[in-house]
Amino acid sequence: MFNANYNIVKLVDEKITEQKNLQLKLLINENFIVVVVFNSDKVFKFFEIEITKPNLQPLQFYLDYIFENLLAHKNFINSEAFFLTEYFVILPNVIYAKEESENLLKFTTQFPSNYVTREDALHDFKIVYAINLDVKNYLEKTIKNIKFSSSAFGLLNVFLNKTEFTKTDALINFTASQMEVVLKTENKLQLYNLFKFNNDEDALYYILFIIEQYNLNVLTCKFCVCGQIDKNESIVSKLKKYIKNVEIGNLNTNYFTSKHLYYSLIN
Numbered sequence: 001m002f003n004a005n006y007n008i009v010k011l012v013d014e015k016i017t018e019q020k021n022l023q024l025k026l027l028i029n030e031n032f033i034v035v036v037v038f039n040s041d042k043v044f045k046f047f048e049i050e051i052t053k054p055n056l057q058p059l060q061f062y063l064d065y066i067f068e069n070l071l072a073h074k075n076f077i078n079s080e081a082f083f084l085t086e087y088f089v090i091l092p093n094v095i096y097a098k099e100e101s102e103n104l105l106k107f108t109t110q111f112p113s114n115y116v117t118r119e120d121a122l123h124d125f126k127i128v129y130a131i132n133l134d135v136k137n138y139l140e141k142t143i144k145n146i147k148f149s150s151s152a153f154g155l156l157n158v159f160l161n162k163t164e165f166t167k168t169d170a171l172i173n174f175t176a177s178q179m180e181v182v183l184k185t186e187n188k189l190q191l192y193n194l195f196k197f198n199n200d201e202d203a204l205y206y207i208l209f210i211i212e213q214y215n216l217n218v219l220t221c222k223f224c225v226c227g228q229i230d231k232n233e234s235i236v237s238k239l240k241k242y243i244k245n246v247e248i249g250n251l252n253t254n255y256f257t258s259k260h261l262y263y264s265l266i267n
Contacts, residue, residue, distance in 0.1 A: 005053050006062060008070075012046035016073050019044060024076040024143065027151065028135065029084040030054045031176050033062055037071065045071065050176075060138040067142055079143045084151035084175060086194055087111040087130035094124075101128045120153035123160060125189065127152050152192055155180055160187060164249075167222055171249075172207065174227035174235075179203060181210060190214065200235045208242060218243045225249065 016022060016037060022044070027034035031054055037045035047070070049062050067074065087109040091101055102117045105128050115130040129150040139146050159171045159182050166187075173180040177197060183190040191214065197203040211218060225236060226249030240246050 005051065005056050007050040007052060008047060009050060010047040012043050014044045016044040022073070022076050024071075024079040024146075026081040026139075027084060027175075028059065028081055029151075029176070029178075030059065033059070033066065035066060035071065037073075037076075059132060059135050063135070063138055063142070074143060076143070079146040080149060081139055081146060082149050082151045082154045083129065083131045084178070084180075084194070085129055085131065086196075087115065088150060088152055088194075089128050090125055090152070090189075090192055091128065092125050096126045101126065104128075105130060118148055118150075120150050122153055122156055123189065127156075151175075151180065152194075156182060156189065156192060160184065160189065165224065168224045169216070169221040170223045172223065172225050172227075174203075174225070174229040176228065179206075179227070181207065183210070183214060183216075200238055203235055204238050204242075207239065211243075221245065223247070 019039060021039045023038055025036045025038075031051050033049045033051070035045060035047055035049075036043060049066070051057075051062060087105065089101065089105045089108060091104075098119075101119070105111070105117060109130070111130040112132075114133050116133045116136065117128060117130050119129070120127040127150050129152070131148065136148065139148075155171070155173055159165050159168070165171065169183065169185070171180075171182040173182075178194060179197065180192065180194050182192050191210070195203075195206050197206065210216075221243070222245045223239070223243050224247055225239070229236065229248075231248045236246065236248070
């Protein structure tokens with residue numbers, strides 16, 4: 001389905017009448033909303049709303065359309081919304097203080113006045129981030145007991161805890177025209193950042209900049225690429241010109257044929 005403001009890409013669309021133990025997970029950004037409905041056996045709904053003109057309508061307009069027209073079923077045993085947001089800061093637990101962390105986030109990102117701060121805890125650090133208050137209120141009103149997390153938490157939880165990434169040094173997760181870049185050493189987080197880019201050259205320049213800043217050895221470091229990207233896309237071949245070990249992520253899951261898509265939503 002398409003109109004002037006958004007495009008709906010349906011990848012999985014099956015009836016879910018009388019299915020039990022369904023879970024709902026959302027990935028939310030100002031430019032897109034990804035929806036997954038699944039249980040322990042299979043995925044029943046998996047689609048993305050690409051918002052081509054994000055300033056024309058508030059996000060809750062698209063969420064309302066989803067729950068009124070695409071997801072009539074609302075009885076989920078578990079529901080979670082991940083927010084891919086530029087308004088975040090990651091702090092070690094040893095220097096974390098809630099009030100000071102919120103002030104630091106407001107100072108460094110200058111997020112809009114109608115946003116509220118939240119936090120995720122993982123390993124020895126906190127992720128402090130901001131989300132749209134109207135979107136938060138809409139989701140809490142619409143979906144019973146829905147939980148909120150940052151996209152950073154979902155991706156880092158996978159990268160730091162899944163055995164598939166034990167020997168991986170860097171993870172680059174592409175989502176639309178943004179990429180999340182993660183570095184770790186001996187399973188300790190070194191870097192998480194979200195970078196917006198316009199073309200392959202922008203993305204490549206930033207990755208090479210990170211390599212230089214962190215003195216990474218392009219002959220021995222293992223890089224994993226995942227997200228909305230295919231192994232045959234030009235950015236992958238360009239990365240392989242500079243980095244010896246680049247692979248497309250392939251988590252151990254039976255949900256999707258393209259197993260590198262949306263790690264944080266179902267793992």
